[in-house]
Amino acid sequence: MNLYRQLVRPLLFRQDPEKIHESTLRMAQRVGRSGIGRRVLRSMYHCREPRLHTTVAGLNFPHPVGLAAGFDKNGIVVQAMAALGFSHVEIGSVSAAPSDGNPRPRLFRLVEDEAIVVNYGVPNEGAAIIAQRLAKTPIDVPLGVNIVETNTGLPTDPEDVVAEFVEAARPMCEIADYLTLNLNCPNTTAGVSPFDDMGRLRELLQAYETLANLPPVWLKFTAHQNAAQADAVMACVAPFAFVAGFIFNLPHGTSYPLRTSPQLVSSLPGTLCGAPTRQMMDDTLAFWYRRIDRARFRLVGSGGITSVEDAYRKIRLGASLLQIYSGLVYSGPGLVPRIVRGLARRLEEDGFDHISAAVGIDVRSDTSHREPQS
Ligand SMILES: Cc1cc2nc3c(=O)[nH]c(=O)nc-3n(C[C@H](O)[C@H](O)[C@H](O)COP(=O)(O)O)c2cc1C
Numbered sequence: 001m002n003l004y005r006q007l008v009r010p011l012l013f014r015q016d017p018e019k020i021h022e023s024t025l026r027m028a029q030r031v032g033r034s035g036i037g038r039r040v041l042r043s044m045y046h047c048r049e050p051r052l053h054t055t056v057a058g059l060n061f062p063h064p065v066g067l068a069a070g071f072d073k074n075g076i077v078v079q080a081m082a083a084l085g086f087s088h089v090e091i092g093s094v095s096a097a098p099s100d101g102n103p104r105p106r107l108f109r110l111v112e113d114e115a116i117v118v119n120y121g122v123p124n125e126g127a128a129i130i131a132q133r134l135a136k137t138p139i140d141v142p143l144g145v146n147i148v149e150t151n152t153g154l155p156t157d158p159e160d161v162v163a164e165f166v167e168a169a170r171p172m173c174e175i176a177d178y179l180t181l182n183l184n185c186p187n188t189t190a191g192v193s194p195f196d197d198m199g200r201l202r203e204l205l206q207a208y209e210t211l212a213n214l215p216p217v218w219l220k221f222t223a224h225q226n227a228a229q230a231d232a233v234m235a236c237v238a239p240f241a242f243v244a245g246f247i248f249n250l251p252h253g254t255s256y257p258l259r260t261s262p263q264l265v266s267s268l269p270g271t272l273c274g275a276p277t278r279q280m281m282d283d284t285l286a287f288w289y290r291r292i293d294r295a296r297f298r299l300v301g302s303g304g305i306t307s308v309e310d311a312y313r314k315i316r317l318g319a320s321l322l323q324i325y326s327g328l329v330y331s332g333p334g335l336v337p338r339i340v341r342g343l344a345r346r347l348e349e350d351g352f353d354h355i356s357a358a359v360g361i362d363v364r365s366d367t368s369h370r371e372p373q374s
Helices: 003-012 017-033 035-045 078-083 127-135 158-172 198-209 227-237 262-266 275-291 308-316 326-331 335-349
Strands: 054-056 059-061 065-067 089-094 107-110 115-118 143-147 178-182 217-222 243-249 271-274 298-301 319-324
Touching (some): 003 326, 017 035, 017 078, 065 335, 089 127, 115 275, 115 326, 127 158, 217 227, 227 275, 243 275, 271 275, 271 326, 326 335
Parallel strands (some): 089 143, 143 178, 298 319
């Protein structure tokens, strides 16, 4: 019997999604601050599998399964999340200035679909306060900080967006092991990004190049399979050695085949995350793995990971690292050690001594491939 799914989740899901998230964070913060609390979590959730230990962009990850951005927007539970066994913890999105985000309600569960519709609009306390907090809570796995423009509710001049991204990153450079630039935050811009313009993206990367102590940077933009756009991104990014790879944001909207009534879904604003996005995100991963310079760039796989098989498939399609959010809500924290142990088992069964040998194997061995039409 899965205790979380059968006992804990029904109780949690009786309450408003955002309120229960906030009380979960408060509880996790208390546990994470206490040495005993962290030891208890570690004893329950930690697991290490040598064949999963991986080095990406010069950073050591005990295994590939990390916490996706959005769960801990203000960096208040990094210690608890590391103790829960995540191999990396990405906080944020963090903007230069604080923001309240969109008006509530802005978080909706589609339980039948194991999905979440998000319309937060990146509320966060702003980079300066969050950086001070993070500096006091070091963790023993890589810490990522996800950077975004401040949500003012008004369109921002693209010039100002570049300055915003730089200001938000500056206090994080000393503290974060890596940065992720959330270039298409669906909640602020409905998926339209000033960085769809390659000139603007270049300007941003040139500005980042001047930042002192800049850690490796991942670029997170809306999932797509447009060959011309992907090649333009790759050409633009190539001169910037600090760019470690790519993560994919979910496209704005809810247009997936769903069990939940279409009437209900169509009334919800925002972006759907979770199980229904799995296939589209897998296809996107494979598409990008085919195109990237694999010696230079690494992909982070996310979107609907709720089982060992989901995680393993994304690795075989090209993901060097994985990130989970919705799966944690629907399956509970036991999902992480389950996936870690299961991945080690699956690698062994398939004759891989190390995870690196499995990354992209299904794409590398696929000779029947034809380019999808964009
Ligand atoms: C409630 C919620 C809030 C999120 N907030 C952010 C965010 O602030 N910044 C970001 O880059 N991604 C955010 N995401 C997207 C996740 O980082 C992740 O890319 C996405 O949810 C796919 O993973 P999943 O299917 O496991 O949820 C959010 C997702 C959810 C569910």
